Amino acid sequence: MGLLRGVARTAVVAGTATAVSNRVSRRQANRWASQESYAEPQQQAPQQVYVAQPAxxxxxxxxxxxxxxxxxxxxxxxxxxxxxxxxxxxxxxxxG
Structure with missing residues (x-):
């Protein structure tokens, strides 16, 4: 019974750690993206024009x-x- 409880606790801790890590990674990526949007215009690559594909x-x-x-x-x-x-x-x- 103790072994099962230990395995369950480990699974919960690992799942929580994974969820927190994913959330931190997303927030950090969003911060980096917002910082890049404020970069000087000379550093940005030229804008590309995309043509819409037919439905x-x-x-x-x-x-x-x-x-x-x-x-x-x-x-x-x-x-x-x-x-x-x-x-x-x-x-x-x-x-649609």
Whole structure:
């Protein structure tokens, strides 16, 4: 019984540490990105122009939406996305 409790406690601690580490990494990446946006214009690379691709057929879009929803659900389950972020992205996907 003591061994099982120790294993469970270790799993909880490891899971918590992973979640905290991921959150710290995301925040740090966001800070670096915001600092780079304030960099001097001479240091920035020239802007590239992207051409919009034509829309895929409707049948492929429905499968793609399902795949994207599954990925969003996985990210939410892993703690990368909050419930609010998940809901916002889900609404955006379903709205088309």
């Amino acid at each position: 895929a057929p409707a049948a492929a879009e429905s499968g793609d939406v399902i795949a994207q929803l599954e990925r969003l659900g996985k990210l939410r389950d892993e703690g990368v996305l909050t419930d609010a972020e998940f809901s916002a992205q889900k609404a955006r996907l379903l709205a």
